[in-house]
Amino acid sequence: xSRKQMPKRILVKGNEALAYGAVDxxxxxxxxxxxxxxxxxxxxxxxxxxxxxxxxxxxxxxxGAVNMLLGAGACGVLAMTSSSSCxxxxxxxxxxxxxxxxxxxxxxxxxxGGPGLGDIGPSQGDYFQAVKGGGHGDHRNLVLAPSTAQExxxxxxxxxxxxxxxxxPVMILGDAIVGQIKEPIRRTAPEGASxxxxxxxxxxxxxxxxxxxxxxxxPPRLLKSVYLAEGALAQRNRLLQQKYAAMRKDARYxxxxxxxxxxxxxxxxxxxxxxxxxxxxxxxxxxxxGLFRPITLYPFxxxxxxxxxxxxxxxxxxxxxxxxxxxxxxxxxxxxVAWHGIMPGLFIGANELVEPILQALKG
Amino acid sequence: xxxxxxxxxxxxxxxxxxxxxVLNERVTHYCPGCHHGIAHRLVSEVLHELGVAHKTILxxxxxxxxxxxxxxxxxxxEAPHGRACAVATGVRRARPEAVVFTYQGDxxxxxxxxxxSLHAANRGEKITAVFINNTVYGMTGGxxxxxxxxxxxxxxxxxxxxFSNEGGPIRLTEIMAQLQGVAYAARCSLDSVxxxxxxxxxxxxxxxxxxxxxxxxxxxxxxxxxxxxHMTPTAANKRIATDMIPVFPLGVFKxxxxxxxxxxxxxGNA
Numbered sequence: 001x002s003r004k005q006m007p008k009r010i011l012v013k014g015n016e017a018l019a020y021g022a023v024d025x026x027x028x029x030x031x032x033x034x035x036x037x038x039x040x041x042x043x044x045x046x047x048x049x050x051x052x053x054x055x056x057x058x059x060x061x062x063x064g065a066v067n068m069l070l071g072a073g074a075c076g077v078l079a080m081t082s083s084s085s086c087x088x089x090x091x092x093x094x095x096x097x098x099x100x101x102x103x104x105x106x107x108x109x110x111x112x113g114g115p116g117l118g119d120i121g122p123s124q125g126d127y128f129q130a131v132k133g134g135g136h137g138d139h140r141n142l143v144l145a146p147s148t149a150q151e152x153x154x155x156x157x158x159x160x161x162x163x164x165x166x167x168x169p170v171m172i173l174g175d176a177i178v179g180q181i182k183e184p185i186r187r188t189a190p191e192g193a194s195x196x197x198x199x200x201x202x203x204x205x206x207x208x209x210x211x212x213x214x215x216x217x218x219p220p221r222l223l224k225s226v227y228l229a230e231g232a233l234a235q236r237n238r239l240l241q242q243k244y245a246a247m248r249k250d251a252r253y254x255x256x257x258x259x260x261x262x263x264x265x266x267x268x269x270x271x272x273x274x275x276x277x278x279x280x281x282x283x284x285x286x287x288x289x290g291l292f293r294p295i296t297l298y299p300f301x302x303x304x305x306x307x308x309x310x311x312x313x314x315x316x317x318x319x320x321x322x323x324x325x326x327x328x329x330x331x332x333x334x335x336x337v338a339w340h341g342i343m344p345g346l347f348i349g350a351n352e353l354v355e356p357i358l359q360a361l362k363g
Numbered sequence: 364x365x366x367x368x369x370x371x372x373x374x375x376x377x378x379x380x381x382x383x384x385v386l387n388e389r390v391t392h393y394c395p396g397c398h399h400g401i402a403h404r405l406v407s408e409v410l411h412e413l414g415v416a417h418k419t420i421l422x423x424x425x426x427x428x429x430x431x432x433x434x435x436x437x438x439x440x441e442a443p444h445g446r447a448c449a450v451a452t453g454v455r456r457a458r459p460e461a462v463v464f465t466y467q468g469d470x471x472x473x474x475x476x477x478x479x480s481l482h483a484a485n486r487g488e489k490i491t492a493v494f495i496n497n498t499v500y501g502m503t504g505g506x507x508x509x510x511x512x513x514x515x516x517x518x519x520x521x522x523x524x525x526f527s528n529e530g531g532p533i534r535l536t537e538i539m540a541q542l543q544g545v546a547y548a549a550r551c552s553l554d555s556v557x558x559x560x561x562x563x564x565x566x567x568x569x570x571x572x573x574x575x576x577x578x579x580x581x582x583x584x585x586x587x588x589x590x591x592x593h594m595t596p597t598a599a600n601k602r603i604a605t606d607m608i609p610v611f612p613l614g615v616f617k618x619x620x621x622x623x624x625x626x627x628x629x630x631g632n633a
Contacts (some may be wrong), residue, residue, distance in 0.1 A: 029456050035613035059449070060482035067446035067479065071422065071453025074440040079457065097443050166555075208438040208454070210461050212417025222432050224441035 009184035015040035017149040018108060021156030022080055023048050024189060026196025029055045029079040031068035031103055033087060036120045037176040038069050038110035041082040062087035066094030073098060073105035074223045076207030078196055082108035085126055095169050096135030100225030102206060104163035108172045110179040113344035118157050122175045122270060123344035127323035128174045131298040138237055140244045142170040143297040146178055147273040150185045155266060157193040164199040166243055173297060177270035251301040254293045258308050259291030263361045266328050267317040268294045275317050277350035278357060289357060302331030315360035317353060319344060383411040387436055396596025398553040398586035403434055406493055409567045417447060419462040422451040426468035448483035451490045452487040466490040470500050473509040473533045487544025487578035491569045494535060497588040505591035509533045512610055532610055536583045540616035544580030548617040552585040554603035577619055585587025586612055
């Protein structure tokens with residue numbers, strides 16, 4: 001496609017890109033409780049979604065919102081909620097139930113600084129909560145980490161595709177920077193995006209609808225997570241673990257300048273993008289540095305990282321007190337992994353990353 | 364253990380009463396003398412009479428009623444403790460054509476799930492909530508419920524519920540009736556034939572308002588829990604009449620007609 005044929009670009013915030021992406025991906029039901037820094041999402045969807053024939057409910061709390069998501073997801077429609085850190089903590093019970101009941105749904109966390117009420121600045125302190133399950137029991141969410149407004153738009157399609165393919169909650173983990181940054185995006189579905197009809201067909205054997213939809217004497221269906229009979233819960237968990245193992249093939253990352261890199265920097269989301277700027281500047285000075293930016297935080301792209309890390313120095317940069325670095329160390333095994341943390345709530349520039357990167361390059 | 368087949372007529376016996384097809388014939392896990400069985404029967408009979416079971420979705424709760432879905436021949440989804448009305452909101456918005464109901468105990472609906480219940484009711488969600496009030500936590504072994512009577516002994520109020528420490532019993536039907544989104548709110552009892560017949564009418568009405576699109580239908584059913592009251596079923600029935608009904612008065616607290624339902628949609632028209 002020539003540049004002239006390309007659809008016009010629109011100038012939007014990352015949060016607005018999420019709302020457009022969700023609607024264009026086929027969102028039918030959205031439930032949320034307001035919280036900064038993601039309020040553009042419910043504000044936009046309160047107007048956009050009804051125009052597209054969908055349902056918007058401002059819930060009484062995040063607990064209400066996630067359980068509305070559970071109900072709509074159990075019906076097999078494309079449903080979503082969004083919140084930020086403290087609100088996501090309140091949702092963990094519902095997310096665990098959804099995982100245990102094989103219910104699809106998308107949860108957006110445009111995270112804030114923590115712990116507690118923290119602040120509304122940038123932070124990646126929710127990494128553990130997002131990728132290790134977050135709620136009670138052995139469950140996992142697929143987690144996507146956008147770094148630009150365009151990715152906020154595009155990843156909504158990926159989030160719904162994964163949620164319905166695996167009948168599992170999918171989380172989009174962003175922060176105040178990617179949510180509030182305003183930049184041009186192209187509002188067109190990514191290549192190969194599934195239609196909502198196709199996604200709904202993936203769960204037609206597992207949704208509640210009223211048995212009459214399946215025939216006059218069809219047996220009733222039940223979606224649940226409680227398994228009390230001896231051995232039943234063990235079997236349920238085996239099934240879930242098989243699903244999580246199958247997800248590994250969907251691990252994704254973005255690589256920059258990795259081929260000849262002497263130092264591979266691992267960073268995700270907004271910090272991945274700022275790190276990319278720093279690396280581009282250092283490349284101009286002839287420094288051989290590459291960026292490995294995980295797009296799926298769960299499943300973590302550990303296999304790909306192991307290959308790129310071979311014989312190179314590794315530096316992890318993240319805006320927390322050391323979370324993703326644990327997954328990086330697990331992935332690369334014996335390699336020496338350096339870590340540079342940025343305290344939650346701080347806004348940093350690429351220039352502030354130059355020194356830690358050069359230090360790691362020297363070793 | 365008695366199986367459902369043992370209950371079928373043997374040679375020489377005549378079938379004089381049968382379950383309706385919305386309930387299956389599984390033997391329930393409920394204790395002898397428990398009123399859940401009666402409540403199940405009333406709800407299932409109403410669904411059968413309305414001819415809507417094929418498009419009905421049950422949102423189950425947590426407590427003794429967790430396994431409600433094992434006995435109803437309708438599509439069901441499990442809700443976390445207290446969240447049934449929020450889950451039912453999601454179901455309702457995703458499936459506008461369905462008949463949606465929750466079935467919740469007093470702990471589920473009037474303690475941990477008060478927020479979800481009141482706000483679903485206040486939004487006027489077109490759902491029906493069946494609320495079982497037996498003044499005690501049954502499934503967990505007899506602890507205090509939000510509806511426990513003052514002076515009532517439970518495993519967490521061993522000297523009796525003390526008003527100055529634990530407050531008094533919540534009258535949820537009266538609260539529900541205050542909310543604009545509620546189209547029908549009634550309290551009935553399952554302690555006598557007369558009351559059961561009244562309860563059937565109330566359950567029917569709580570579904571009627573949903574089907575008519577008038578708003579939230581709510582029915583509270585005063586029920587016995589002989590096991591955790593440490594009484595015989597007969598004594599438990601008596602306790603409902605002598606101790607519970609004076610605190611939880613029976614009656615229809617709200618029943619909006621179509622005209623009134625339209626009127627409350629206008630802003631400022633309370």
